[in-house]
Amino acid sequence: MASSTINVPNASPVVGSRSFLSRLRNGDEIARVITFLFAASVVLITLLLIFELWTGSALPRHKFGLHFFFTKVWDPIAEQFGALPFIYGTLITAGVALILAVPLGIGAAIFLAELAPQKLSDPLQFFIDLLAAVPSVIYGLLGVFIVIPIMRQFIQPALKNSLGFLPLFQGPAYGVGFLTAGVVLAIMVIPYIISVSREVLMSVPRDQREAALALGSTRWESTWKVVVPFAKTGIMGSIFLALARALGETMAVTMVIGNTPTISSSLFSPGYSIAAVIANEFTEATGDMYLQALIELGLVLFLLTFILNGLARLLMLLTTERGSGMGQV
Amino acid sequence: MNARLRWRKLVSGFMLTMTGVCALVAVSVLFFILGYLVYHGGNAINWDFFTKLPTPVGESGGGMANAIVGSAKLLFLASLLGVPIGFFGGIYLSEFSGSKVAFVVRYAADLLNGVPSIVIGIFAYALVVLPFKHFSTIAGAFGLGLMMIPITLRSTEEFLKAVPRALREGSMALGASKWKTIMHVVVPAAYRGIMTAILLALARVAGETAPLLFTAFSNRYWSPGWNQPTASLPVMIFTYAISPYDDWHRQAWAAGLVLLGLILMVNIIARVILSRGVAVPRS
Amino acid sequence: MQASARPALSVNLKPTGIANTSRETVAPSSMRMNISRVNFFYGEKQTLFDISMGIAQNHVTALIGPSGCGKSTLLRTLNRMHETVRNARLEGEILLDGQDILSQDVTQLRRRVGMVFQRPNPFPKSIFENVAYGPKINGASAPIAEIVEKSLRRAALWDEVKDHLHKSAYELSGGQQQRLCIARGLAVEPEVLLLDEPCSALDPISTAKIEELLVQLKDSCTIAIVTHNMQQAARVSDYTAFLLVGQLVEFNPTPQLFTTPSDPRTEAYITGRFG
Numbered sequence: 050m051a052s053s054t055i056n057v058p059n060a061s062p063v064v065g066s067r068s069f070l071s072r073l074r075n076g077d078e079i080a081r082v083i084t085f086l087f088a089a090s091v092v093l094i095t096l097l098l099i100f101e102l103w104t105g106s107a108l109p110r111h112k113f114g115l116h117f118f119f120t121k122v123w124d125p126i127a128e129q130f131g132a133l134p135f136i137y138g139t140l141i142t143a144g145v146a147l148i149l150a151v152p153l154g155i156g157a158a159i160f161l162a163e164l165a166p167q168k169l170s171d172p173l174q175f176f177i178d179l180l181a182a183v184p185s186v187i188y189g190l191l192g193v194f195i196v197i198p199i200m201r202q203f204i205q206p207a208l209k210n211s212l213g214f215l216p217l218f219q220g221p222a223y224g225v226g227f228l229t230a231g232v233v234l235a236i237m238v239i240p241y242i243i244s245v246s247r248e249v250l251m252s253v254p255r256d257q258r259e260a261a262l263a264l265g266s267t268r269w270e271s272t273w274k275v276v277v278p279f280a281k282t283g284i285m286g287s288i289f290l291a292l293a294r295a296l297g298e299t300m301a302v303t304m305v306i307g308n309t310p311t312i313s314s315s316l317f318s319p320g321y322s323i324a325a326v327i328a329n330e331f332t333e334a335t336g337d338m339y340l341q342a343l344i345e346l347g348l349v350l351f352l353l354t355f356i357l358n359g360l361a362r363l364l365m366l367l368t369t370e371r372g373s374g375m376g377q378v
Numbered sequence: 379m380n381a382r383l384r385w386r387k388l389v390s391g392f393m394l395t396m397t398g399v400c401a402l403v404a405v406s407v408l409f410f411i412l413g414y415l416v417y418h419g420g421n422a423i424n425w426d427f428f429t430k431l432p433t434p435v436g437e438s439g440g441g442m443a444n445a446i447v448g449s450a451k452l453l454f455l456a457s458l459l460g461v462p463i464g465f466f467g468g469i470y471l472s473e474f475s476g477s478k479v480a481f482v483v484r485y486a487a488d489l490l491n492g493v494p495s496i497v498i499g500i501f502a503y504a505l506v507v508l509p510f511k512h513f514s515t516i517a518g519a520f521g522l523g524l525m526m527i528p529i530t531l532r533s534t535e536e537f538l539k540a541v542p543r544a545l546r547e548g549s550m551a552l553g554a555s556k557w558k559t560i561m562h563v564v565v566p567a568a569y570r571g572i573m574t575a576i577l578l579a580l581a582r583v584a585g586e587t588a589p590l591l592f593t594a595f596s597n598r599y600w601s602p603g604w605n606q607p608t609a610s611l612p613v614m615i616f617t618y619a620i621s622p623y624d625d626w627h628r629q630a631w632a633a634g635l636v637l638l639g640l641i642l643m644v645n646i647i648a649r650v651i652l653s654r655g656v657a658v659p660r661s
Numbered sequence: 662m663q664a665s666a667r668p669a670l671s672v673n674l675k676p677t678g679i680a681n682t683s684r685e686t687v688a689p690s691s692m693r694m695n696i697s698r699v700n701f702f703y704g705e706k707q708t709l710f711d712i713s714m715g716i717a718q719n720h721v722t723a724l725i726g727p728s729g730c731g732k733s734t735l736l737r738t739l740n741r742m743h744e745t746v747r748n749a750r751l752e753g754e755i756l757l758d759g760q761d762i763l764s765q766d767v768t769q770l771r772r773r774v775g776m777v778f779q780r781p782n783p784f785p786k787s788i789f790e791n792v793a794y795g796p797k798i799n800g801a802s803a804p805i806a807e808i809v810e811k812s813l814r815r816a817a818l819w820d821e822v823k824d825h826l827h828k829s830a831y832e833l834s835g836g837q838q839q840r841l842c843i844a845r846g847l848a849v850e851p852e853v854l855l856l857d858e859p860c861s862a863l864d865p866i867s868t869a870k871i872e873e874l875l876v877q878l879k880d881s882c883t884i885a886i887v888t889h890n891m892q893q894a895a896r897v898s899d900y901t902a903f904l905l906v907g908q909l910v911e912f913n914p915t916p917q918l919f920t921t922p923s924d925p926r927t928e929a930y931i932t933g934r935f936g
Binding site for chain 2: 076077079080081083084085087088089090091092094095096097098101102105152153154156157159160161163164165173175176177178179180182183184185186187188189190191193194195236239240243267268269270272273293296297298299300304324327328331332343344347350351354355358362
Binding site for chain 3: 260261264266
């Protein structure tokens with residue numbers, strides 16, 4: 050604190066330089082403290098969130114422990130809660146989504162980064178960014194009225210006829226289910242893969258591609274065998290990012306997945322995801338154990354996305370390091 | 379040209395064309411979505427939609443006036459939470475903080491950003507609904523506001539940092555305090571970017587449904603004040619879409635069109651404004 | 662210096678202010694590449710004006726000149742690398758072994774005319790995979806491992822890396838990486854090797870190693886090198902072309918250009934009056 054012996058009248062500003070300075074310092078200090086409090090509140094909120102998830106799931110954690118993750122049964126009446134069907138559904142739909150979205154996304158990113166002239170690439174990227182802004186519930190709307198009928202009438206029968214020997218494509222096909230949810234998720238997740246991959250590809254040094262071309266590579270060979278591997282880490286990062294989004298998506302999934310806690314080897318089967326069951330049953334949950342079991346599911350989802358986002362960020366960090374030519378991952 | 383080279387060139391042409399197809403497919407999805415919304419929702423949009431309340435279950439007609447107002451109220455309240463924290467927090471990160479604190483705050487913001495929206499809903503439920511024992515606009519707005527924080531925080535920080543040092547130094551050299559410099563020189567210089575980032579954050583949370591499902595819940599009527607459950611566009615779309623009534627389906631399309639139309643418009647305007655200056659930070 | 666007999670050269674260059682268009686009187690068959698009235702444009706801007714010269718077989722030809730004179734641009738036309746830039750346009754004729762390179766398939770051309778770049782740019786693969794890349798893509802006439810060894814030997818790198826072939830190329834020093842890039846280029850057995858300021862990012866010792874290398878390589882390869890270092894050109898090359906603002910000012914055997922330049926601008930440049 051100031052140890053000056055100047056008396057600062059506390060009404061209107063004084064002209065004397067010393068008092069002006071000390072007011073200056075105070076003003077800045079106050080500003081620093083206030084803005085610090087706002088910034089700190091972000092940290093506090095985040096910690097509070099984790100805390101609430103943890104304490105809010107105390108009952109089932111104590112009762113079921115780790116069995117929670119391996120139990121198939123979800124029976125609110127008997128108060129038996131197991132997360133397995135939801136974990137299964139979440140992972141399967143995310144898996145289907147990635148299988149569809151990654152090739153499409155990387156392909157599109159290659160086009161935008163390597164082939165399209167700037168005048169085409171930038172507007173296209175603009176549209177893709179807009180696609181990322183479409184809310185989940187709108188995708189759900191289209192899922193319910195467009196995708197489900199198409200799946201039921203065309204795609205699922207076609208798959209059944211051609212690949213029906215695989216357990217993946219057996220069983221009754223009503224349009225809802227893991228496959229449909231995966232398809233809708235794929236559409237939602239593609240923009241993320243494209244944006245990040247495109248950026249990473251564009252940052253690959255020109256002379257990598259030129260060196261490949263100078264050795265007599267075709268354009269595709271130089272792209273696929275040199276440029277894409279160089280950008281490999283960043284592209285992996287984009288995939289993890291996409292996966293994290295897919296795992297947390299609620300509305301679109303719950304509108305097309307069928308909302309039955311089943312574990313089935315068939316992609317046509319209706320199922321459930323963690324986010325979907327929380328969305329559907331939270332307000333109907335009777336009793337603390339039921340509600341807290343749902344909260345524990347929320348905790349699981351939080352941890353999953355936390356780890357994935359962390360990995361994604363790590364990979365992006367490694368990408369920028371590599372960009373300066375400092376070493377290979 | 380030998381056969382091998384011919385084959386390689388064929389493969390090259392084919393694969394490169396396929397990448398073009400991928401890009402075409404990805405971009406055309408956007409237009410498909412818009413097309414379907416316009417087609418199905420276009421003729422359901424009428425004056426009633428914007429002015430009438432929902433009719434009792436099973437009856438046709440009515441509108442979503444309460445949902446539109448509800449969404450507006452939620453967004454307004456959410457920004458009261460999200461914008462100040464993000465804005466002033468961003469100022470702290472950009473102008474005052476040391477690197478360690480900055481790292482922790484940014485990490486927390488990134489973490490918050492990555493939390494699935496349904497989990498945000500659980501948090502808002504635990505914090506606002508449970509203690510007061512009922513659903514409310516405040517609870518919903520709290521959830522949405524939380525989601526706005528990381529976007530506004532990072533954007534403010536980035537845009538402030540982009541303001542050249544020379545501007546700050548010029549101001550301080552004239553005797554202005556750091557705080558005055560920030561408020562009168564630096565922030566105005568970054569104003570455009572920060573405003574559009576806030577708009578983008580609003581557009582993002584305007585479409586969020588999951589955090590509202592058990593906070594603001596829903597309401598067939600008007601929701602006076604801030605303390606009662608309220609209807610909102612996204613939740614209405616969800617409820618109507620999964621219902622068995624055709625008329626409700628129609629209204630869901632209409633609501634979807636309105637919602638997406640607004641969101642896209644804000645996005646387009648914001649991005650165009652920003653493209654004339656600094657790049658858009660990834661949301 | 663050279664193993665093969667050098668045909669007598671008398672290069673008629675008139676010391677006027679205009680770039681000379683007459684070709685030297687050496688028999689065309691000893692010129693691996695012939696450059697004829699080449700003009701080059703980036704969009705509307707012309708950067709090379711009416712260049713005519715040749716790249717002599719089994720010799721080292723150096724392109725020198727101040728920054729921005731067009732020497733790299735010219736070099737890059739020789740394997741059509743300029744086509745990777747959207748607005749680039751080439752007029753004129755460039756022949757490889759008497760055939761116009763512009764009408765050939767570009768992929769095939771680039772196998773025959775290789776390039777080493779200014780900054781070492783190994784692929785993010787192992788040392789082995791870097792060198793093996795070219796043969797694998799183009800189809801190899803011998804086992805890959807043999808080709809890799811042969812190329813690394815030609816690049817004077819084999820002894821240093823033979824026990825570490827599967828390590829990442831990025832673990833090598835700058836000079837080693839550049840020699841790796843040379844080995845990589847040699848692995849496809851090009852007829853001509855183009856080097857664009859290959860030593861500008863390297864320390865003197867690595868530079869010396871590479872210069873030694875080039876002198877040995879020309880027995881099996883035709884070499885064209887761009888350099889901003891005149892002493893390097895004097896040390897390493899048999900023929901030197903001096904370019905200034907996109908024009909070919911002088912093209913002569915190296916000793917002659919450096920001791921008795923025919924053009925006053927050449928003399929001004931090599932005596933350091935401008936740079």
